[in-house]
Amino acid sequence: MDDVKDFDLWLRLRTARRQSIAYALTDEHLTVLMCNQAMNEWATGGVDDLVGQHLPDVFYELVGIEDFLYHLAINHGDTFAIPRIYRSTSDGQGRYFDLQIEPLAEFGTTLLVLAMDVTEQALMEQRLRQRRNELLLLQAQLSKANEQLTYLLHHFVPQEVARKLVSDPHLLRPGGEQREATVLFADARDFTSMAESLPPDQVLDTLNAHFEVIADAIRKYDGTLIEYVGDMVMAAFNVPDDQPGHALLGAQAALDIQRGLARFADECLGSNMPVLHFGVGLNTGPVIAGYQGTRHLYKFATLGDTTNVAFHICSRAAGGQVLISQHSMERLGRRAHVTPLGTIHLKRRRALLPIYELLGLEDAGTR
Amino acid sequence: MEMPLLQKKVCLLGDFAVGKTSLVRRFVYDRFDDKYISTIGVKVSRKSLIVPHDGGTVRMNMLLWDMAGGEDFSHVHASYLRGAAGAILVCDLTRAETLESMSRYAGDFWSINPTSPLVIVGNKVDLKDMRAITDAELQAVAESHARSPWFTSSAKTGEHVEELFQALGQLILATR
Numbered sequence A: 001m002d003d004v005k006d007f008d009l010w011l012r013l014r015t016a017r018r019q020s021i022a023y024a025l026t027d028e029h030l031t032v033l034m035c036n037q038a039m040n041e042w043a044t045g046g047v048d049d050l051v052g053q054h055l056p057d058v059f060y061e062l063v064g065i066e067d068f069l070y071h072l073a074i075n076h077g078d079t080f081a082i083p084r085i086y087r088s089t090s091d092g093q094g095r096y097f098d099l100q101i102e103p104l105a106e107f108g109t110t111l112l113v114l115a116m117d118v119t120e121q122a123l124m125e126q127r128l129r130q131r132r133n134e135l136l137l138l139q140a141q142l143s144k145a146n147e148q149l150t151y152l153l154h155h156f157v158p159q160e161v162a163r164k165l166v167s168d169p170h171l172l173r174p175g176g177e178q179r180e181a182t183v184l185f186a187d188a189r190d191f192t193s194m195a196e197s198l199p200p201d202q203v204l205d206t207l208n209a210h211f212e213v214i215a216d217a218i219r220k221y222d223g224t225l226i227e228y229v230g231d232m233v234m235a236a237f238n239v240p241d242d243q244p245g246h247a248l249l250g251a252q253a254a255l256d257i258q259r260g261l262a263r264f265a266d267e268c269l270g271s272n273m274p275v276l277h278f279g280v281g282l283n284t285g286p287v288i289a290g291y292q293g294t295r296h297l298y299k300f301a302t303l304g305d306t307t308n309v310a311f312h313i314c315s316r317a318a319g320g321q322v323l324i325s326q327h328s329m330e331r332l333g334r335r336a337h338v339t340p341l342g343t344i345h346l347k348r349r350r351a352l353l354p355i356y357e358l359l360g361l362e363d364a365g366t367r
Numbered sequence B: 001m002e003m004p005l006l007q008k009k010v011c012l013l014g015d016f017a018v019g020k021t022s023l024v025r026r027f028v029y030d031r032f033d034d035k036y037i038s039t040i041g042v043k044v045s046r047k048s049l050i051v052p053h054d055g056g057t058v059r060m061n062m063l064l065w066d067m068a069g070g071e072d073f074s075h076v077h078a079s080y081l082r083g084a085a086g087a088i089l090v091c092d093l094t095r096a097e098t099l100e101s102m103s104r105y106a107g108d109f110w111s112i113n114p115t116s117p118l119v120i121v122g123n124k125v126d127l128k129d130m131r132a133i134t135d136a137e138l139q140a141v142a143e144s145h146a147r148s149p150w151f152t153s154s155a156k157t158g159e160h161v162e163e164l165f166q167a168l169g170q171l172i173l174a175t176r
Helices: A002-018 A037-042 A066-075 A119-156 A159-167 A191-196 A200-220 A246-268 A305-316 A326-335 B020-029 B075-081 B102-112 B135-144 B161-174
Strands: A022-026 A032-035 A080-087 A095-104 A110-117 A175-189 A224-229 A232-237 A277-294 A297-303 A322-325 A336-344 A353-361 B005-013 B042-053 B056-067 B086-092 B118-123 B150-152
Touching (some): A022 A037, A037 A110, A066 A095, A066 A110, A080 B075, A095 A119, A159 A224, A175 A246, A175 A305, A200 A232, A200 A246, A224 A297, A246 A277, A246 A322, A297 A305, A305 A336, A305 A353, A322 A326, A322 A336, A326 A353, B005 B161, B020 B086, B020 B118, B086 B161, B102 B118, B102 B135, B118 B135, B135 B150
Parallel strands (some): A277 A322, B005 B056, B086 B118, B118 B150
Antiparallel strands (some): A022 A032, A277 A297
C-alpha cells in the first residue's frame, strides 16, 4: 500500500516536473518539506532553497490564510487556488503563475503546492483587457462630451432648432425658407437709466430674472426663442416647425408675458430686485427662416419685413402694453379684444401702418 | 523593547482605472505614472508602517493586494479576498458610476471577511474640473457601509494617501 502511495506521489511530482510546474510539499503548518528548483524561482525574498521555510514568508499571497490552509490539510478539504499572481521581472513585463494547494490525503496532513506558469495567457488577457478598458473609458468620455454638447446646444440655440439639428445635422447650412410666421418682440422700458445706476452683475441678474418670465410665457405656447439682444427678447411662432394658429399662440404668449411680469413685479416688492416694464409687439406675415452667418458662426434667424415691422411696433408699446399689427389682428379675428391706436409711420414707407392694443382674447383657452 | 510585528492582508477593490495600482505605487514606492495599465490577476506588495495603538505603536507589514477591477464577482475573487484583515474601496471622483459599484465590492468583501473594516476612498481629487462625485455623496456611501472612514485622495500628488492606509491600519488593530 505504501508503495502505491509513494508511486502516486512520485507520478504527480514527475508530471509536474515534465510540465515545468513548480511544486512544493509542506506540512499542515506550511513548513516546506521538499520542492523543486522552479518553486524557488517564484518565491519572494531571495531564498535559494525553500526547504524548512515557512511558506507564507516567501509567498506573501498565503499570509492571512494560514489557519484556512491548516484546516485544509487536516480536514482534506477541496483544492484551493489563487490564479494569476504577478511577479515582477527585470524587463518590466512581469510573469504570472497560478497557485494551487491541495491536501494529499494519502500522506496524512501534507499539502501539495503547485505553481503553474501562465505568463503567456495572462499577458494576452492583459492586452485584451487593456483595449477593452480603454474603449470603455473612451466611450464614457464621449458620452460625457455628448451630454455637454447637447446641453450647450439646447441652451445656446433655440430648442426646436437644436432638436432639428441633432436629428439632421445637414440642415446646418446658410440659407432658409420663406414661410409665414408670427414674430414677437419684448423690449424693456427705461432700461438704460436703470443700468447706469446699478453694478454690472446686478444689471444682468435683473435682466435675466425678467427674461425668465418672458421666456416661460413664450415656451408655454411653444414659441421659438430666437435671441436676446441687449434688453430685448425676440421670438417667433410657426418656425422652424409648423404651428397652426400661430398668430393666436403669439397673442396668448404676449398677454401671458404681461401677466407674468405683473406677478413678478408684485413678488419683487420689498426685495432688492428692480422692476422692469416691457413693451410687447406682434406682427404676422412672411419671413425668411434659416441659418444666417458664415462657416465660422451661424445663427438661426427670421428675417424680412415682417420682423422689422414687429420690432417697430414693439418700440411703440409702453411698459405693460401689447401692440399688434393689422395682419395679426386679422388672423385673430373676433376673438381679439383690441383698441385701435391709429397708424404709425415707418421710415422709407409710404403707407401708414394701423396698430392695435391687444387687451384680451376670447375663448382662446389658456395653458 | 522591540515593537511587535504584525502581517496583515489588505485588499484594494474598485472598478477598473480608478487608480488602485497607482495608490499602491504611491504608498509603497512614492512614485506615480500617468499611463493607465490594466491589472491582471493580483499583485501583492508589502509596506511596513508604524501604527499607533493602545497608547503605544505597532509595526505592521501591510500586504497590499492590488487586483484587477471591474470584473463580476466569482469564486476566483473569493480566493483573493480570503484572509483579508481590511479593504480599501476605491472610486474615481471623475466617474460617477464608479461610486455606484462600491456597495457590490463591500458586499463581496464582507461575505468572506464579515468583521474586517473598510476605508472608502475617492481618488483623483487633483482633477478638480472633472469632478463628478461630491464629498457628501462619498460620505453617504461611507456612512451606509458601517460608518467607514472616507478620504479623497490623489495618487498623483500623494494627497491623503499615507493617511488612508494609516487609518485602515488603526482600524485593523482596533477590530483584532
